[in-house]
Amino acid sequence: MNQIRKRAQEKREEICRDRRYLHQNPEIGMDLPGTVSYIGERLSEMGIKWNFCGGELSEKMTADYMEAGFPEMKKAVGITAVIGQGSPCILLRADMDALPIREETGLPYCSANGYGHMCGHDSHAAMLLGAAGILKEMESELCGSVKLLFQPGEDTGAGAKMMVAGGALRNPDVDAAFGLHVQPLQETGRVGYCRGVNSASLDTFILKIKGKGGHSSQPQICVDPLMILNQVYQAVNLLVTREVDPAAMATLTCGVVKGGTAVNIIPDTAELHIGVRTLDLGASEHLRRRIPEVIDHYVRAWNGDYEMTVFQTPCTYSDRKFVKEMLPFLEETAGRENVEEIPPMSGTEDFGYVTREVPGMFVFIGAGKEGNAPLHNAHMVLDEEVLPIGAAIYADAAVSWLKKKRNEE
The missing domain is CATH 3.40.630.10 (Zn peptidases)
Known part of the structure; x- marks a missing residue:
């Protein structure tokens, strides 16, 4: 010793x-x-x-x-x-x-x-x-x-x-x-x-989707942030399986989903927290660019708006x-x-x-x-x-x- x-x-x-x-x-x-x-x-x-x-x-x-x-x-x-x-x-x-x-x-x-x-x-x-x-x-x-x-x-x-x-x-x-x-x-x-x-690096995206709430019997005059959240959730998960090399270690988890108070109410807002970890620099750079693009396109396609906070750790x-x-x-x-x-x-x-x-x-x-x-x-x-x-x-x-x-x- x-x-x-x-x-x-x-x-x-x-x-x-x-x-x-x-x-x-x-x-x-x-x-x-x-x-x-x-x-x-x-x-x-x-x-x-x-x-x-x-x-x-x-x-x-x-x-x-x-x-x-x-x-x-x-x-x-x-x-x-x-x-x-x-x-x-x-x-x-x-x-x-x-x-x-x-x-x-x-x-x-x-x-x-x-x-x-x-x-x-x-x-x-x-x-x-x-x-x-x-x-x-x-x-x-x-x-x-x-x-x-x-x-x-x-x-x-x-x-x-x-x-x-x-x-x-x-x-x-x-x-x-x-x-x-x-x-x-x-x-x-x-x-x-x-x-x-x-x-691994960690990139966190805290997304707040802004819609237009109302009665569930009148969805045509509302903008449903929960529906938009669901679309975004599926789309960002597809990025890892369809745009990242399978040889690169990359994981994406939506660990927080918030929104709504009752079955007959379309809420004004919804929230989704997305976390991405990878050991591959190229994959990290690609997802840092593509996730905000996908979010922007899906939210605006359904007439919503949003705020987003991003944290990055190398x-x-x-x-x-x-x-x-x-x-x-x-x-x-x-x-x-x-x-x-x-x-x-x-x-x-x-x-x-x-x-x-x-x-x-x-x-x-x-x-x-x-x-x-x-x-x-x-x-x-x-x-x-x-x-x-x-x-x-x-x-x-x-x-x-x-x-x-x-x-x-």
Whole structure:
């Protein structure tokens, strides 16, 4: 066991305490005052100077996210901190927002506020706090700078975007970035990685159709938004089966359908939420163009009108050269037998906003076993033995990569 892994194991109880506090006090979205306050206090206790990162959300962005079901958010607030000095600089990122899911695990530190860390982000933040403590102890040995990013809003699809816009990759300039995610369906300690595209893009279209309501006995003087919605629903689904290469991974789901109050009333409005995920850049670009075209033509063909809100999250990309550099460090920390290359995930991860700016790598760490409740499930429980492993992976990735780059100079 290397020294960093040994030190992380010694800090296990501390990392667990951080994780359990965050787990019991989840917050969702971009503005997480309690979470940010706790992480800031913990960094200060370690003697690590930190800064807020982020910025104000535009009125439209605030309104758009409220349409998507999030609470009112007027700002995005994360935390950055730097350990060490000089170049090169590697960024370690942990997300820290929760989900609008009521936890049903029955754990003694179970959330009771209606939200839940069923995404595992509480463990990511706790792991990075553990790594921060180790890195601070080793600060004089660092061959450059380690920048920590505690990010809000990953499950909005744009928290990383706000952090990048707020300067997370500057002062000092970041040369490479590393992130991770727990996986409760995999054996604890197993590490999976990809080369190239790592996660699917996600494009969300929130469509509000405006018709003309009236009595169901007089449809000829109405404009039925439910009928238009039905036409749009079928048409956009046909785009994937008839205009996208079957070899491209592409899924389209209309996860929200709203409209109507009674069988004898044609309503004024109806609402449809469309989500598209793909690992194929060409398919993504095609569907981003064609879905709005199809919507426009069908709605106007039936004399309706509409408003549409669009959210886009890019694929996360693990840079092939950076992956090659990092693999020996991962194998040293996690054990070569525990590290394997895996297919890209069909889910979405907003770390893609970082990896399109600097070379990056994103990995998954097993935190359970096959048959467990999955991520985003009210019964999801993580094996806390993963916490020191994740902290060690974060810390060793930074220390070893900086040393490698310094030796290459």
